[in-house]
Amino acid sequence: MRPTVHDIAAEAGVSLATVDRVLNARAGVRSETRLRVQAAVERLGYVRDVAAANLAKSRIYPIRFILPSGDNPFMRALEAHVRQVGNPALRPGGLERVAVSLDCVPPLDAPALAAALIKAGEDEPAGIAVVAVEAPEVAAAVRTLQARGIPVATLVSDLPASGRNHFAGIDNMAAGRTAGGLMRRFLSGSRGAVAVIAGSLSLRDHRERLDGFAQALREAGEGLTLLPVLEGEDDPAKVEALAKRLLAEQPDLAGIYSLGAGDRGLVRALAQTKMPRPQAVVVHELSDHTRQALEEGLVDAVLAQDPGHIARSAVRVLRAFADGLVFDPAQERIRIDIFLKDNLPPARQALSDPHLPTGE
Amino acid sequence: MRPTVHDIAAEAGVSLATVDRVLNARAGVRSETRLRVQAAVERLGYVRDVAAANLAKSRIYPIRFILPSGDNPFMRALEAHVRQVGNPALRPGGLERVAVSLDCVPPLDAPALAAALIKAGEDEPAGIAVVAVEAPEVAAAVRTLQARGIPVATLVSDLPASGRNHFAGIDNMAAGRTAGGLMRRFLSGSRGAVAVIAGSLSLRDHRERLDGFAQALREAGEGLTLLPVLEGEDDPAKVEALAKRLLAEQPDLAGIYSLGAGDRGLVRALAQTKMPRPQAVVVHELSDHTRQALEEGLVDAVLAQDPGHIARSAVRVLRAFADGLVFDPAQERIRIDIFLKDNLPPARQALSDPHLPTGE
DNA sequence: CTGTTAGCGCGTTCAA
DNA sequence: TTGAACGCGCTAACAG
Numbered sequence A, B: 001m002r003p004t005v006h007d008i009a010a011e012a013g014v015s016l017a018t019v020d021r022v023l024n025a026r027a028g029v030r031s032e033t034r035l036r037v038q039a040a041v042e043r044l045g046y047v048r049d050v051a052a053a054n055l056a057k058s059r060i061y062p063i064r065f066i067l068p069s070g071d072n073p074f075m076r077a078l079e080a081h082v083r084q085v086g087n088p089a090l091r092p093g094g095l096e097r098v099a100v101s102l103d104c105v106p107p108l109d110a111p112a113l114a115a116a117l118i119k120a121g122e123d124e125p126a127g128i129a130v131v132a133v134e135a136p137e138v139a140a141a142v143r144t145l146q147a148r149g150i151p152v153a154t155l156v157s158d159l160p161a162s163g164r165n166h167f168a169g170i171d172n173m174a175a176g177r178t179a180g181g182l183m184r185r186f187l188s189g190s191r192g193a194v195a196v197i198a199g200s201l202s203l204r205d206h207r208e209r210l211d212g213f214a215q216a217l218r219e220a221g222e223g224l225t226l227l228p229v230l231e232g233e234d235d236p237a238k239v240e241a242l243a244k245r246l247l248a249e250q251p252d253l254a255g256i257y258s259l260g261a262g263d264r265g266l267v268r269a270l271a272q273t274k275m276p277r278p279q280a281v282v283v284h285e286l287s288d289h290t291r292q293a294l295e296e297g298l299v300d301a302v303l304a305q306d307p308g309h310i311a312r313s314a315v316r317v318l319r320a321f322a323d324g325l326v327f328d329p330a331q332e333r334i335r336i337d338i339f340l341k342d343n344l345p346p347a348r349q350a351l352s353d354p355h356l357p358t359g360e
Numbered sequence C: 001c002t003g004t005t006a007g008c009g010c011g012t013t014c015a016a
Numbered sequence D: 001t002t003g004a005a006c007g008c009g010c011t012a013a014c015a016g
Helices: A005-012 A016-023 A031-044 A050-057 A073-086 A110-121 A136-147 A172-186 A204-220 A236-249 A263-272 A288-296 A307-323 B005-012 B016-023 B031-044 B050-057 B073-086 B110-122 B136-147 B172-186 B204-220 B236-249 B263-272 B288-296 B307-323
Strands: A061-068 A098-105 A127-130 A152-155 A166-168 A192-198 A224-226 A253-258 A280-284 A301-304 A337-339 B061-068 B098-105 B127-130 B152-155 B166-168 B192-198 B224-226 B253-258 B280-284 B301-304 B337-339
Touching (some): A005 A031, A061 A073, A073 A098, A098 A307, A110 A127, A110 A136, A127 A307, A166 A307, A172 A204, A172 A253, A172 A280, A263 A280, A263 A288, A288 A301, B005 B031, B061 B073, B073 B098, B098 B307, B127 B307, B136 B152, B152 B307, B166 B307, B172 B204, B172 B253, B192 B204, B192 B236, B204 B224, B263 B280, B288 B301
Parallel strands (some): A061 A098, A253 A280, A280 A301, B061 B098, B061 B127, B127 B152, B192 B224, B192 B253, B280 B301
Antiparallel strands (some): B301 B337
């Protein structure tokens, strides 16, 4: 049996209350007594039972998520996972005692986002998770929250200048480089033009992916020329128009890297074109559309980040910050998933059924 | 505030004990009373506080891991993560109240493994996690354990015929296909021979990877011919000897797929050869050696599974089986990670420092 | 400065 | 068939 506060108290010859004061670094303990308690903790190898502590405190962690509204499938998937984490009945273990609330604001709207952040802070939540837009007023709002002692985590798109406590998302520079490396290998030897379709360069993740991609392609040297970036505002219709023009007007088009959203439009353009299709197409995020395009060979690789992991991780990390506890960076690292036709995960799974005695 | 058993009791006009009996499906409640309680549960949206329940029960989950001994770096990494999960001080959240114990048995030794399984069952653990060897006596041992009500999860290498409750590892057929797909693209157009180095075909994961790889290569058609499989027994020295011979005697060698362990030997052979190196080399599992080889360009892609995820997942799933609870298959799905030079994760991270008030 | 006591939400005696 | 009372490990009043 693990030692408890009672064991510590007995070992140190003090009362429970004193042990508690020492464990929680509260004032009002003679330093000599403190040392005796600490020695007992060491000796017995005491580790606090966090679940019991939270139970006693009736502690709940109100965590607020702020996501972009709109029909970006990745953001909607993220929202679904946030809701699942917020639902006590569906919530996976390890995320106890959190009360999730959710606020959607128009995408790419910095003033609205800043306002939502400030408003979210007024409820004094234990933490705020936000998909950032890179703008001074947003950074200022984050700083204000932190000054008030509210930990902030950015999701998907970072805002390092704001001094946010944590970023839950992939290394987007590395993702861009990875896309570049894949494309180079997929095009090995051939020459031609490579196009990049972004959503908006005011999103830090898009800019970083672009930088990484350009860097990798530059290293390739060879015969690949990078066309000027196109911005489709993550809107399928706009992306479709851009892609159609690209396919029509760029006869030596060897590859397309779509680093934002709106891939539905890109896939439509690829499916409909009568021109020869580019040899390599790399896009971001797994959705019904990109999955199908991968299976049909319209797209060659999908780079992705797991929205479920991001939602869970943000909650775990914000909880840790709220309590000044440690977390495991390896567990919280969001991977750059590479999906090819061959390693697509199964479409969507429900919760497992409870174990039946028959083993069925 | 979430409703508690008290609220249910008041709402249904019964005592706490009766509520508890209904919630835990125990006998001794009139069916009319039972219905009243269930109605109250529905009405108030009650969800049991699992942490409090475990506290009350003083429930601990003894989980036993059985891993292969030896110097396979992946298995040693897995062992390190198992130990971390077993250490209350380092354990990440969500894995409370488990007591992990660990047993290493010689690799590829079915009788020893079966014996270890039976012995593990005698302590009546809440669950057993094992890296399986595919052999009848092992399957029989697993069935015996399950007959005694002990849930079993296989790790890394599966044993479906045993009826194990869960498999924590990648889809190895898909991994093989993925390797094949990558190799095909990396070799696009060129002709030549492709070699496969396995550890042992008595390991199901190795066989499955081989099948998937062969299948993907066959679909490729074209000019790639698959050489007869080499078995290196996951031993770096043997693998090195095999690889050296291969490089010397197969002038048209276009690619190598190493689907087992012992890659240290392969890398040495590649580094030392004077022959032209194969155009595409794909290996499994991230270790110091494979990481460095990737950075130096001796290896082109590493397929991997996250040992930390496997260790944590096995514990979560076995705990869920022990209690007859649900788990989230999406969270427990072990991904096929694809690492290229460009998306290598940082080498090894420690736990985060506790949050300091300064935000530093 | 230190100790006593009463819960947190739940499970489990034992008695009625 | 039902209920009252105690305890799990910890925290937070309130005394002393």
